[in-house]
Amino acid sequence: MAHTLTQEYMQIPAVTRAYTTACVLTTAAVQLEFITPFQLYFNPDLIIRRYQIWRLVTNFLFFGPLGFSFLFNMIFLFRYCRMLEEGSFRGRTADFVFMFLFGGTLMTLFGLFANLFFLGQAFTIMLVYVWSRRNPYVRMNFFGLLNFQAPFLPWVLMGFSLLLGNSIVIDLLGIVVGHVYYFLEDVFPNQPGGRKLLVTPGLLKLVFDSPEVDPDYSPLPEEQTAGPWPSSRDQREQDHGQEGGQEPPRDLHNGDPQEL
Template identity: 30%
Template sequence: MERIPIDWIMEVPPITRTYLLGVVGFSLLAYTGIVTRTDCYYTSELVFKKHEYYRLVSSFFYYGKISLDLLLTLFMISRYFKALEQTYARSIDFVWCVCLLASALVLYSTFVENLYQLGPYLNETMLYIWSRRNPDVEMTVLGLINFRAVYLPLISIVATRIASNGYQFKWKAEFAAIIVGHLFIYYNDAFPRVHSCESPLRPIWCWFGDAEITNQEIANHEIENQDADEIEDPRQTNNGNEIEAENGNGVADNEHEEINQAALENVEVPNENQQNDAEVVDPNGIRPRRPF
């Protein structure tokens, strides 16, 4: 029983695991009083005018003190971050994706609407991206309401409004994650298909020589999968050869039987009357006349 949590943590991909540990660490710091809530707010004035650059990190890792809401948030992070990270061939590519989304949220909070705590918006952005890439997955709320995953971001907003008991609705803040996630989905997934080109949001190292290496790694990965699928083909081929050999032996045996049958037909078999005549002796001592 003591190894179950460790095994579960090690099954989580490295980037998601690091982010989860960072969220838990900041929550413990806030619980002990080392870090206050105001230390984890992002505002452009404090960051760029008073040079409090640590807020660029703390605002993404602070989700509040240890509580039931934090446990639910950790579950959502482990689920949707993990699902997205597993779609990338390399962890560094997923790091680039997270940095892009975090930078977009910082710009949105600076020029559109101040979001203060950016971590929950990053989590909702990941949730939106996952829902758009898996729109037909069946979801349920308390086993009572069934819906498709494409509606999950809107239901999450409604549930957040109900839980916060707040009636003041700021659409720029509420739809920040949807806007940022939709822009990422368009330029990373839809734009390359529509214009038959590379994604403008691909990692910076893919713009140069490392792109060939990445494509080669992906091609090698596909070849390995094809080889794994074709492991049974040589066995099937050998089985087919054995079957053909058996069929060939069967044909040869049939031909051999036909030849023997033909040879037997060409041999003159004496008639029963001839055998009887040969055995009968004429009383006069004269051999019986052969019937011609």
């Protein structure tokens, strides 16, 4: 049983696994009173004057005490982060990490001018927004009560948050940052005169992506094989084409509504 759970856990894409695990462990540490939320929240004064740099990260990891709100956020975070990583970012881990850094930086800059302490929920809404805009024809079902197309999902979540008595500022921040990323990455480069403005740094590609096959590489004579089997170069190029050469088509379909 434990071995099966470990296998299932390791099959989760790396970025999704790392982020959701960090969120759960942070909440568990607070529940067990190893740390307090006062050591985690976003405070520009403490970051700048007392060099508590970790707050730039920890404010994205704490979603409040265990309860309905925490479980709700974790379900949406895990679900849509994983679908993005396995879908439009498949084979592009560095680009996915760059989206994390871009979104987190914009939210942090906004947090400098607003009284916001934790930005994890806004980050979740950003992921939901990007996924929904890249899958506009997917039909959604909100707890069996409401049917709608995927692009309306962030707004439905914001309305649900409002019904629970929560502030919608965090949700709006996630929507705005998600739209900025979507526009710069998917819309503007395809406009007349547009160009790609968000370029993933080479260092991230070196760390997170597998190295590309050298197109000028020629195998030594002893590496070449005779007969119907593909050569080592052909096999590497085929694997590269399947895993990292082209982005798989995005999930644009009109199937059965997805249950939330």
